[in-house]
Amino acid sequence: MVRVDGKGSGAVVELRNLDKKYYRGEEEIDVLRGLNLDVDAGEFIAFMGPSGSGKTTLLNLIGGLDTPTAGTVRVNGDEISALSGRKLAAWRARNIGFIFQMYNLIPVLTAFQNVQLPLLLTGLGRAERRKHVEAALGLVGLSDRMNHYPRQLSGGQEQRAAIARAIVTDPKILLCDEPTGDLDRAAGDEILDIISRLSKEYGKTVFLVTHDPMAAKRASTVLHLDKGTLLECTADGQLVCGTEEVRR
Amino acid sequence: MKFLHLISVNLRRKKLRTLLTAGSFMVALLLYGLLMTIKVALSGGVDVAGADRLVVLNRVSLIMPLPISYKEQIQRIPHVADLTFATWFGGYYQDMKNFFPNYAVDPESYPRVYSEYLLSEEELAAFRADRQGCIVSPPLAERFGFKVGDRIPLEGTIWQGTWELNARGIYEVSRGEMLTSEMWFQYDYMEERRQFFKGTVGWYVVKVDDPANAMEVATAIDTRFRNSPFETKTDTEKAFAAGFANQIGNIRLLILSIGSVVFFTLLLVTGNSVAISVRERTGELAVMKTVGFSDASILTLVMAESLVVSAVGGGIGLLLAKFFTLGGDPTGGMLPYFYLPGRSMLAGFGVALAAGAGAGIIPAVGAMRLKIVDALRRV
Numbered sequence: 001m002v003r004v005d006g007k008g009s010g011a012v013v014e015l016r017n018l019d020k021k022y023y024r025g026e027e028e029i030d031v032l033r034g035l036n037l038d039v040d041a042g043e044f045i046a047f048m049g050p051s052g053s054g055k056t057t058l059l060n061l062i063g064g065l066d067t068p069t070a071g072t073v074r075v076n077g078d079e080i081s082a083l084s085g086r087k088l089a090a091w092r093a094r095n096i097g098f099i100f101q102m103y104n105l106i107p108v109l110t111a112f113q114n115v116q117l118p119l120l121l122t123g124l125g126r127a128e129r130r131k132h133v134e135a136a137l138g139l140v141g142l143s144d145r146m147n148h149y150p151r152q153l154s155g156g157q158e159q160r161a162a163i164a165r166a167i168v169t170d171p172k173i174l175l176c177d178e179p180t181g182d183l184d185r186a187a188g189d190e191i192l193d194i195i196s197r198l199s200k201e202y203g204k205t206v207f208l209v210t211h212d213p214m215a216a217k218r219a220s221t222v223l224h225l226d227k228g229t230l231l232e233c234t235a236d237g238q239l240v241c242g243t244e245e246v247r248r
Numbered sequence: 249m250k251f252l253h254l255i256s257v258n259l260r261r262k263k264l265r266t267l268l269t270a271g272s273f274m275v276a277l278l279l280y281g282l283l284m285t286i287k288v289a290l291s292g293g294v295d296v297a298g299a300d301r302l303v304v305l306n307r308v309s310l311i312m313p314l315p316i317s318y319k320e321q322i323q324r325i326p327h328v329a330d331l332t333f334a335t336w337f338g339g340y341y342q343d344m345k346n347f348f349p350n351y352a353v354d355p356e357s358y359p360r361v362y363s364e365y366l367l368s369e370e371e372l373a374a375f376r377a378d379r380q381g382c383i384v385s386p387p388l389a390e391r392f393g394f395k396v397g398d399r400i401p402l403e404g405t406i407w408q409g410t411w412e413l414n415a416r417g418i419y420e421v422s423r424g425e426m427l428t429s430e431m432w433f434q435y436d437y438m439e440e441r442r443q444f445f446k447g448t449v450g451w452y453v454v455k456v457d458d459p460a461n462a463m464e465v466a467t468a469i470d471t472r473f474r475n476s477p478f479e480t481k482t483d484t485e486k487a488f489a490a491g492f493a494n495q496i497g498n499i500r501l502l503i504l505s506i507g508s509v510v511f512f513t514l515l516l517v518t519g520n521s522v523a524i525s526v527r528e529r530t531g532e533l534a535v536m537k538t539v540g541f542s543d544a545s546i547l548t549l550v551m552a553e554s555l556v557v558s559a560v561g562g563g564i565g566l567l568l569a570k571f572f573t574l575g576g577d578p579t580g581g582m583l584p585y586f587y588l589p590g591r592s593m594l595a596g597f598g599v600a601l602a603a604g605a606g607a608g609i610i611p612a613v614g615a616m617r618l619k620i621v622d623a624l625r626r627v
Contacts, residue, residue, distance in 0.1 A: 065538060065620045086542050093540025100624070104535045108257040118539040120250050165539070 001040045002221045004230045008038030012205055018071035020057055031057045033228035044199040044206045046219035053225040055209040056177055063096045063175045064088045093121050097166030101178040103158040105150040111161040112146040118169045136164035140194055156187030163194055176208045180215055192218050255552050269521040273561025276510045277596050281569020284592040287499050289585050300459045302466050303488040304452035307479035313448030314478050325468045327461040328454055332357035335450035339402035350431040352438035361455050364422050371417030381416035382433035389418045407442040428585055511603055518607035522554050526611040533615050534623030543616040550612035558604025566593050
């Protein structure tokens with residue numbers, strides 16, 4: 001279940017009165033304003049909205065990459081907006097998998113080594129790490145490319161390797177920032193298939209930022225962001241919540 | 249250990265840059281090693297000087313002699329365990345350019361006081377029995393092909409004429425760094441033929457019963473001869489060697505100046521190289537932080553890269569310097585002590601690591617402080 005009115009409880013992701021401001025010189029830019037969100041485990045949420053509406057900022061806050069100006073971010077019961085840098089890094093390693101638009105693989109590492117990267121921070125031995133990496137690469141259909149470098153992979157394969165890296169530690173939450181933005185339709189569909197499968201079969205809670213309505217259709221809930229406020233799109237296409245100004 | 253691969257691939261991604269940076273360390277530490285070797289060579293064996301030996305010189309100057317009659321008087325001073333003397337002869341073999349240190353020494357006491365120079369009983373006996381006998385060092389024997397039994401004519405520069413000597417022994421040493429080009433011959437032979445400074449010696453070497461008594465004995469000797477025509481200046485052998493070296497100039501200051509310039513240049517070269525490397529990898533570092541690498545681990549990885557480059561480059565440079573010195577004195581005797589001491593190598597390695605750490609710290613802190621969101625935006 002997804003709520004944007006701040007009245008939910010016990011959700012896996014719980015945002016309360018979230019504000020985020022950026023400063024450009026003297027100018028203060030409100031990116032998110034008093035945002036509330038409750039998302040239960042296993043949900044697949046798509047964030048849509050115009051450029052600069054705060055989609056990526058919201059994703060970064062949920063993933064602990066950024067800190068809010070005001071309000072709280074609670075994930076799996078942990079108030080991550082109160083965690084220190086070191087604890088936050090450890091928390092991210094355990095709980096979150098990130099998938100970026102530009103894949104962000106390390107070019108001097110093979111697909112296997114890229115996927116193994118998050119496991120280096122765990123206490124797993126070499127053999128166990130190998131087992132985990134092979135499983136993750138198998139899940140995204142890249143077992144036969146594990147010793148290839150990113151430059152030897154197609155865009156779709158690179159993104160699949162990036163998904164394997166995101167899921168290799170078995171996080172509960174996947175944050176995907178326009179994962180198909182740099183791919184053609186066919187490759188994009190393959191990526192979305194994998195992400196959908198991770199949500200449906202493996203129970204991952206997925207947050208997907210996208211400009212593509214076709215990609216958003218894969219989600220169980222589509223949330224629109226505009227002027228720093230969340231609007232839920234109901235089954236009949238109506239936008240609910242947000243300010244009167246935004247709804248108009 | 250599991251991060252070694254990461255360090256390794258990062259260093260190999262721009263091989264030429266890594267090679268050039270390591271090469272700058274190599275050249276700098278090679279230069280350092282050679283400078284330290286020259287320092288030791290010019291210091292005239294400060295490092296091999298005995299802690300229990302004092303050198304008694306004429307207070308006026310090193311080249312002014314002391315009476316031979318001082319020998320008995322010094323021997324009577326408490327805590328003096330043994331005593332010998334020597335005189336700088338300044339001869340050369342066949343040609344002026346074949347110069348090497350040669351001394352007229354007391355054949356009985358000199359080998360006893362300098363017991364670290366090892367001679368067989370037969371060689372010692374032959375040296376003592378032959379008034380024209382001489383002892384040569386292994387490097388000198390090798391340089392001119394001297395063998396025991398050879399007749400060696402030495403041309404005098406202070407006391408003119410040809411001085412015929414017979415090689416009666418080639419000593420061995422207990423430590424490699426004590427190998428120096430030199431020759432000893434009998435004081436009596438010089439004394440009977442020389443035209444001036446008769447009845448004098450160049451310096452005395454006093455062995456004390458305990459190094460702890462060295463300063464007390466030195467003071468007693470100088471006090472004993474105060475207000476005499478030949479006042480003395482007594483110092484430890486180490487201080488004597490250092491003082492001798494200082495006549496050439498302030499070697500320490502020279503080395504320090506060159507070393508500082510090299511160190512500073514290294515900091516700039518390596519710092520720039522690491523900074524560029526970090527800047528190129530801003531996005532990757534952000535991704536590593538995203539997947540859970542802490543600020544401290546990012547700092548450690550960048551520092552480790554800088555330290556590996558400095559350790560490998562510096563280590564090779566020091567080994568090359570050591571290798572060069574193993575070939576012996578390249579001047580053929582002008583630098584009697586030609587070796588790179590182990591502790592200088594260690595100090596050099598420490599300097600290389602310090603330069604590596606110094607060069608890496610600013611880019612590493614920059615990488616550590618990198619804000620993930622800002623860095624990802626730049627990708």
